[in-house]
Amino acid sequence: MNIFEYVKTLKKRFTKTDVNSAIDTITAEMTNITIPLLADKAGWLVKHDGDLLSTFYQNDRDALIADFSKSGYLRKASPFAMLLASLKNSVEILTFLKGYFDKQQGEDMSGDSVTISASNALQLLDLVAFTSTYTRAWLDVILSAESNSRNGVTEIMNLTQGMIVYLGDNRANFGTAVSILATPVDKIEKLFEAIPEVVIAETNPKAVSGALGQDRTDPLRLNLVQSKWDPIYMINMVLTDYAAKRYKTAKEEAQFIELRIARLKKQMENKDDPHLSMIIERRQGQLDAYRGKIKQMEDSVK
Helix, strand or coil: CCHHHHHHCCCCCCCHHHHHHHHHHHHHHHHHHHHHHHHHCCCHHHHCCCCCCCCHHHHHHHHHHHHHCCCCCCCCHHHHHHHHHHHHHHHHHHHHHHHHCCCCCEEEECCCCEEHHHHHHHHHHHHHHHHHHHHHHHHHHHHHCCCHHHCCCCCCCCHHHHHHHHHHHHHHHHHHHHCCCCHHHHHHHHHHHHCCCCCCCCCCHHHHCCCCCHHHCCCCHHHHHCCCCCCCCCCCCCCCCCHHHHHHHHHHHHHHHHHHHHHHHHCCCCCCCCCHHHHHHHHHHHHHHHHHHHHHHHHCCC
C-alpha cells in the first residue's frame, strides 16, 4: 500500500508501547506457532514436496517459486523450504522493528505524526503479521486438497466460502510478502537509514515522491502489496483482548493442521482413519467459530 494512503488507516491515537506490544504478539505467534508448524510438523514437505499430487498445489507450485524468488534473496527450492527461510528471517526483522521503535522519541503516536520512516516500519510489521496468518491458511488448504484428492472428491470441499475468497484475494500479496521478508536485516537497516524523517501529514505526497524518489520513500517496495486486509489491527484495536484472541486462534489453527497432517500420513500408508476424519470435521466448526470472532473484532475498527 502507498505510504501516504497507509497513514490514513491509522485512525486512533496509539503509543509506542502499543506498537511494541503488537511486535511481541506477532513474534510469539511466529516463533511458537507458525514456524514450528512448518518446520517440524510439516517438515517432510520442506525437504521434499514430491508427495503432494493435488492439482491445487501442483498448478501453483512453479508460480509460488517464481514469486518467492523475486527479491533475489531466496534460493529456488520447494515453496515450503523457501517460505520457511523467509519466516525465519522475518523474526530477525521483528527484532529490528522493536529496536527501531524503542529509539523513536516520545510515547504518543498517530496518523498525524507518523513519518515516512515510521510508516515503512509499521507496514513491515503488518506484512509479517499477514504472512504468519496466511501461511497457516495456505497449509490448511494444501493439506485438505491433498486428502480430498486421494479420496476422489472435490479438492476444495470442506473449505468455507470466506476462506476460499481470502486465499484467492491475497495469493499475490502472499508471494510478494514472502519475497520482501527474505530481505537480510542488515540490508533493511541500511535502507531505513536513508529514509527521511519527514512527517507525512505535513507534506504534499506528489511533491515528496517526486523530490525523493521511491528508493528513499519506499525502498522495500511495500506498495507492491495491495492490502486487502485492514491494516494495523492490534494498534487500532480498542478491544484489549484482540491480541490474546488472535494468538488463541493461531494455536487452534496449528492444532487443526496437525490433525490434517496426521490424516494425510495415514492416507499415504493406505490406512485412512474414519474416526480421525470425524474429529477433523468437528474441529473445523470450532475453528470457523474462532475465526468468526476475530473477523467481528476486526470489522469493529473499520
